[in-house]
Amino acid sequence: MYGQSTPPRRDLYPAIEASHGEMLKVSDLHSIYMETSGNMRGRPVVALHGGPGGGLSPEMRRFFDPQRYRIVMMDQRGCGRSTPHAEVRENTTWDLVADMERVREKLGIDKWLVFGGSWGSTLALAYAAKHPERVAGLVLRGIFLLRKSEIDWFYQNGASHVYPDAFARYVGVIPENERGDLLTAFNTRLTSNDWATRLAAARVWARWEGETISIAGPSALPSRFNEDRFVEAFARIENHYFMNGGFFEHDGWLLDQAPLLRHIPCRIAHGRYDMCTPLTSAWELKQRWPEAELEIIHDAGHSSLEPGIVDALVRATDWMADRAAW
Template identity: 50%
Template structure:
């Protein structure tokens, strides 16, 4: 089992205006002359984390993170206007140019895997490799499984808390019911809905539930941006032209070295989605971790992700040692 690399601090942080409304936070850590990797956080709305830096050898990698529109340290917080998948794809490209990076490895899990696929299919020429975990393609079946009918059979106790803010006559479409509350002008209504939405995800993310994660997701500071932005994307079907857009465009990235890593018991992003991506993209290495759920901190997923990063770093390794 692989252990995380030591904690490190960024050597460069900044705020980058990407529109008249939005400014995104970004940071760089590791080796400024190393191979570049862009780490795409989940959610949408989850924000970057210091922990992500520890998945990469800091002597070999130039590790770039940013907070997507409306979350983390990006401003304005929880803003839904001008916040779509394609705005984020353009933000990634704007950041690449701002940092004078010719090309990079793209690393993303959960919603980060969705965004990684959308970015790489739009700008394949700038992608050295892809490391994808907990595959999510934002299709109706995936959303229904988690927010309507499926996960509820495995976590009925947590489900009771999730549905509590929604009257019985609105529960046939939970995402829409939550969206109405998450955009309510009443702060108390928004806060109650945001906490319940966020706690539901935290309660189901690990094979063994993590009370500290649940507490974090339940804080008002985190929950409002996370729940509002997620629900906004889900109501709008990810802003894709068709449900299978990412699969249909897979030929655009078939040549890019790719690793797909999936927890067998991932309840948030069940394995069928990763399996279907694997079948459409057999050129990619496909790794199933037999004793893991959704969270990248689970031992098997952590080890597979670190090893994938090490494997890609080893190409021209001497070039990246300062």
């Protein structure tokens, strides 16, 4: 309405430390790091990081009111503090879903809010499809359905037209005769027996995403995209999942599950100028799931830390504390 002021955007809650952290053995090969913070008697929420292979960041705790939420987080297989580092064996979507169930059962949680952005939204939706009775609600950002069209857009031909400078750096390590299938070309290098070859490819793969994650472009490259340990796990695990279609039954499987989730409260925030996971995926999900609330952020890209995204997600978690299907 004319003359009506716009309410100020919400900011992250103050930084808090984990109150408890431990390693949980989930297979003969893998152990994952898990932690809790906030109010141990509060509403339980599990916050899922991106990638796959991105690992936890302390900022993830700050999307939740620490007085109202019991915040559960974990480094998914092969990344962060989980071991073995950058391991792609026994590392599939369904392994991660099973790990979430192990954590839930260990903590004695009946139902929890599931929160995730980018790949975290993929995993959140996959978990909800398999265990809808355990999901009190979903808060999602940067919807990624892991379809071939989405992979092609970002890693082959699409975002390249918006960020040709960053794309030139990305493809620069791949000979021209291999550039018709960049996913496979990088896979050859990321799975090489030579560590230097793997690391060189990982640095370039990760930097491409890091330079396009924010609406500010390459100038806003997050610092961890320059850290070798981070990029090794990030690139190897991402490429592994994308080469295998997310381990879903068919392309588009995740979107096909949406009608089965319509009873679950869901709020989605998506940046209008998201280059990594274009808005079309959130839009199509909304068409299959009319009850889900989609908020399009007019001045944001993909990063969860852009002001409009932060505002939408904090308002969503506040709303869910009272109104999720607890």
